Amino acid sequence: MTVTNILLSGIVGSTAYGLAHADSDVDRLGMFAAPTEDLHGLHTPKESHVSTAPDRTLHEAAKWCRLALAGNPTVMELVWLPEELYEVRTPLGEELLGIRTTLLGARRVRDAYLGYATQQFRKLHNRGDGTPTAETGQRIAKHARHLKRLCTQGYELYATGELTIRVDDPESYHRFGREVAADPDAAQPLLRDFEEKFAGTRSVLPEQPDERAAEAWLRQVRRHFYTEAAQAATPPA
Structure with a gap:
């Protein structure tokens, strides 16, 4: 190309x-x-x-x-x-x-990042409904890592107006992925926690870009x- x-x-x-x-x-x-x-x-x-x-x-x-x-x-x-x-x-x-x-606009950042995180949650749940395989587990773990990253980065951007691409403590993301691969419902508390954080935080961003x-x-x-x-x-x- x-x-x-x-x-x-x-x-x-x-x-x-x-x-x-x-x-x-x-x-x-x-x-x-x-x-x-x-x-x-x-x-x-x-x-x-x-x-x-x-x-x-x-x-x-x-x-x-x-x-x-x-x-x-x-x-x-x-x-x-x-x-x-x-x-x-x-x-x-x-x-x-x-x-x-x-x-950046507060509403669009919140809706986009939480929206994408919710999509990842649905993907890992859909993949977890079938017969467990090693490949399925890897896919679920990948979606779980993305879910955690989107929540973390989106909240940082919403709260501070800054975006850090490289995550802190990568092993915690891999560990979270393994936990969710074993039990897809383990991702729900993290998603709910960030939904509450967004709702309870006043963004430094203007409402619209x-x-x-x-x-x-x-x-x-x-x-x-x-x-x-x-x-x-x-x-x-």
Whole structure:
């Protein structure tokens, strides 16, 4: 997969969380800018490119902004990575890092992170309904680790306005995964506890994100890549 105009890209997933094991895949997430002129045609460019071997997801800048403004936990990781995990970091990408807190709104962060955590809870319960196998147990443990991570990271973001990608005490996540693999209902108290924490905490975030900052940044991206295309198309004097 060849995608041009990548603005920001880095290693995410279990490697970034500090939860990877020897057989874990290395996941990459990034953002690119479609050439501005291509956005004016009859058929607009693809907004996402997903590949395996290597595992990489790239979202077009506008789609990434929409997902981030909705509080999407997966795309939000891209602007909170430790510096050493970035593989592409352009000036426009740097500017996006500078406005990352404006993309946050208390209600959307709470609903998105708790919503994703609840999805993980349902997945582990659905997998736990069948005949137990070693593979099923591994899948349940993985969903349980994600559930705990989403609750922990989402609450931190909601309460402090900061997001720490690498988890504290990775072994506690693996231990929680093993406990839930043995008994899927063991995940319910943690989920309920975080629901109560969210409900009982006043967020430092505004109720809604500031879309104006994202809009201004995106228009800057469009100007940048329109200018380059126009200059390339201008015949020499």
